Amino acid sequence: MKSTGASLSVKGLKKSWGPTEVLTGIDFDIEPGGFLTLLGPSGCGKSTALRLVSGLDEVSGGSILIDGKDVTKVPADQRNIGMVFQNYALFPHMTVAENIAYGLKVRKVAKPVREASLERVAELMSLGPLLDRKPAQLSGGQQQRVALARVLVSERPLVLMDEPLSNLDAKLRTEIRSEIKALNKSLGITVVYVTHDQSEALSMSDTVVLMNAGRVEQVGTPKELYDVPATVFSARFIGTPPMNLLAVADVSLPDGVAASYGNDPADLLIGVRPESMQFPAGGADYSASCRITSIEYEGSVSLLHLTSKSGASFILSHSGDTLPSLEEKITVGWTQSAAHLFSKRTGERVLTSS
Amino acid sequence: MNNRLSIRLAVIMLVIPCSLLVAFTHYPAIQALINSFWNNSSSRRPSRFSGIENYQALMEDDRLAQILINSTIYALGTIPLAIGLSIGMALLVNSRLPGTTLMRLSFFMPTMLPMIAVANIWLFFYAPGIGLASQILEVFGMPSINFLGRTDTALASMMFVAVWKEAGLFMIFYLAALQSVPTNLKDAAKLEGASALRVFWDVVMPLLRPTTIFVAVNALINAFRLVDHVIVMTEGGPNNSSALLLYYIYEVTFRQRDFAYGATLTVLMVGLLGLLAIVQYWVLNRKAHYQ
Numbered sequence: 001m002k003s004t005g006a007s008l009s010v011k012g013l014k015k016s017w018g019p020t021e022v023l024t025g026i027d028f029d030i031e032p033g034g035f036l037t038l039l040g041p042s043g044c045g046k047s048t049a050l051r052l053v054s055g056l057d058e059v060s061g062g063s064i065l066i067d068g069k070d071v072t073k074v075p076a077d078q079r080n081i082g083m084v085f086q087n088y089a090l091f092p093h094m095t096v097a098e099n100i101a102y103g104l105k106v107r108k109v110a111k112p113v114r115e116a117s118l119e120r121v122a123e124l125m126s127l128g129p130l131l132d133r134k135p136a137q138l139s140g141g142q143q144q145r146v147a148l149a150r151v152l153v154s155e156r157p158l159v160l161m162d163e164p165l166s167n168l169d170a171k172l173r174t175e176i177r178s179e180i181k182a183l184n185k186s187l188g189i190t191v192v193y194v195t196h197d198q199s200e201a202l203s204m205s206d207t208v209v210l211m212n213a214g215r216v217e218q219v220g221t222p223k224e225l226y227d228v229p230a231t232v233f234s235a236r237f238i239g240t241p242p243m244n245l246l247a248v249a250d251v252s253l254p255d256g257v258a259a260s261y262g263n264d265p266a267d268l269l270i271g272v273r274p275e276s277m278q279f280p281a282g283g284a285d286y287s288a289s290c291r292i293t294s295i296e297y298e299g300s301v302s303l304l305h306l307t308s309k310s311g312a313s314f315i316l317s318h319s320g321d322t323l324p325s326l327e328e329k330i331t332v333g334w335t336q337s338a339a340h341l342f343s344k345r346t347g348e349r350v351l352t353s354s
Numbered sequence: 355m356n357n358r359l360s361i362r363l364a365v366i367m368l369v370i371p372c373s374l375l376v377a378f379t380h381y382p383a384i385q386a387l388i389n390s391f392w393n394n395s396s397s398r399r400p401s402r403f404s405g406i407e408n409y410q411a412l413m414e415d416d417r418l419a420q421i422l423i424n425s426t427i428y429a430l431g432t433i434p435l436a437i438g439l440s441i442g443m444a445l446l447v448n449s450r451l452p453g454t455t456l457m458r459l460s461f462f463m464p465t466m467l468p469m470i471a472v473a474n475i476w477l478f479f480y481a482p483g484i485g486l487a488s489q490i491l492e493v494f495g496m497p498s499i500n501f502l503g504r505t506d507t508a509l510a511s512m513m514f515v516a517v518w519k520e521a522g523l524f525m526i527f528y529l530a531a532l533q534s535v536p537t538n539l540k541d542a543a544k545l546e547g548a549s550a551l552r553v554f555w556d557v558v559m560p561l562l563r564p565t566t567i568f569v570a571v572n573a574l575i576n577a578f579r580l581v582d583h584v585i586v587m588t589e590g591g592p593n594n595s596s597a598l599l600l601y602y603i604y605e606v607t608f609r610q611r612d613f614a615y616g617a618t619l620t621v622l623m624v625g626l627l628g629l630l631a632i633v634q635y636w637v638l639n640r641k642a643h644y645q
């Protein structure tokens with residue numbers, strides 16, 4: 001069942017429901033066999049974008065190209081796209097086998113072929129013993145597998161997944177996460193994946209499209225999003241715990257940084273990831289003095305919750321052996337390369353450091 | 355805190371509904387059963403126990419045989435018609451067409467009208483020559499038909515009246531069921547290449563099945579329960595062709611004043627309905643649920 005993936009290109013995609021503009025023009029591209037994730041907070045328009053690509057809803061503007069062909073006006077059933085829905089959308093009155101083979105039956109695939117395909121996919125997804133059950137008799141993880149099997153059996157070159165793991169518990173989630181990734185790589189299917197979970201997006205994707213309020217905030221590889229957040233929103237959304245953003249007043253900057261920033265230095269926001277901060281601050285380019293308000297022990301690291309001079313709170317992820325004590329006044333520091341500078345006014349990254 | 359009812363209050367609250375049930379349901383039913391084993395009293399002699407004489411009469415009643423056939427045709431005809439019409443109306447009202455609120459109201463209107471009023475409306479509709487039905491036939495160049503006056507059309511005419519009256523209510527149930535069908539199930543089927551008709555048959559209809567069974571049960575009950583239109587429009591005629599079981603009971607008991615035979619027919623009807631109820635419960639329990 002080796003199927004080769006399709007390429008997908010979305011240009012200036014817009015969608016309005018009545019007067020409210022839900023998507024204000026988004027662009028992204030995927031190579032055949034790629035894994036692209038639409039990431040963003042709930043309500044930012046991820047599902048809407050996916051439904052436009054699938055053809056279930058009509059676009060208000062922009063175009064969708066699959067393998068270079070404009071399919072913007074092509075009906076959903078002729079786009080050759082598979083979709084895994086958020087709550088699986090299994091037909092409750094059909095058995096697992098009937099659910100999986102439904103599409104083949106609708107498209108009048110001959111019965112022997114249908115049964116062979118069903119058998120192959122059932123084995124691939126280890127669903128063999130469950131084929132005669134109804135969806136209600138399956139656990140969440142098993143239902144998820146059936147939903148995946150239903151998409152795989154049709155050998156679609158492009159598969160869309162809308163938060164497929166959000167109803168599963170943490171352990172199953174990591175398990176199926178790697179299964180989906182493996183299917184993407186071994187079968188060569190192009191996957192567009194939707195999630196609001198940044199760690200899921202970072203761990204699975206080739207490309208992440210970070211969305212915010214109906215527009216694209218940043219497009220890049222997971223590493224680019226983590227290392228070089230383009231905006232304050234990006235910086236705050238990626239990473240657990242997210243990046244700290246401090247005002248200039250709370251930080252002592254290396255010489256020349258403030259001066260080289262053309263505008264009022266008070267407009268600067270200094271970003272630093274909790275895991276890039278050092279304590280003690282010895283030899284760091286940037287430093288901030290603060291007070292420890294609480295300590296969260298997390299096994300390999302401890303999260304120190306800190307309060308700056310001006311009362312802003314931030315977090316340091318501490319991996320050293322020596323833990324400072326509560327309420328202690330300390331100085332933390334970080335290097336030039338760990339510092340991210342943003343403009344408070346525009347929310348954009350400025351003065352790319354290093 | 356003590357939330358338990360005092361014994362006295364509990365007894366009172368049990369006795370009131372129970373006595374209502376006994377007075378208006380159980381006692382008359384048992385009385386009918388007893389009456390069916392006695393013959394009629396007259397001014398000259400009192401009622402006397404007659405064993406199964408009434409039931410023997412029932413077995414030999416040719417008119418009853420005809421009426422049972424009528425009732426069966428009537429029930430079997432109105433159920434699918436009511437289901438089909440109410441699903442059709444629900445789909446129409448649930449669509450994105452303009453004016454669905456007005457449609458909803460007009461489809462539901464017949465349900466709110468009393469059966470007698472409905473019967474009057476349809477008397478005009480069926481009136482030979484001047485009625486709307488005749489005028490429609492005329493448009494197509496066909497001769498006017500006296501729908502209520504012919505043995506081959508009277509029963510069917512009654513069926514249409516009943517379906518017209520009850521379909522509006524059933525539409526409401528189907529509308530609620532349609533709106534609870536998850537959109538993503540329809541979307542999933544659509545993406546698999548199913549046409550709108552196919553989506554309806556493969557996905558929507560099976561999910562409407564509990565509603566369909568509910569509607570079928572109610573249509574069946576109505577088929578035995580509603581006879582006002584027969585009384586007003588045809589009085590069971592011509593030649594018994596539109597007479598139904600309940601109408602026959604009414605006629606025997608209150609026109610012919612044959613209380614003993616009326617009671618016997620009532621026992622027959624209660625027995626039939628009980629049997630149907632058992633069958634329906636069995637079907638409902640087996641077929642209505644997926645979860």
Ligand SMILES: Nc1ncnc2c1ncn2[C@@H]1O[C@H](COP(=O)(O)OP(=O)(O)O)[C@@H](O)[C@H]1O
Nearest residue numbers: 017020022040041042043044045046047048049
């Ligand atoms: N059919 C619809 N009609 C009106 N508004 C809608 C519809 N579908 C989605 N929306 C709105 O569009 C916005 C984006 O929704 P959605 O794409 O589902 O977000 P996400 O999947 O990112 O959580 C939401 O504010 C939602 O209320």
Ligand SMILES: [Mg+2]
Nearest residue numbers: 046047048162
């Ligand atoms: Mg969504």
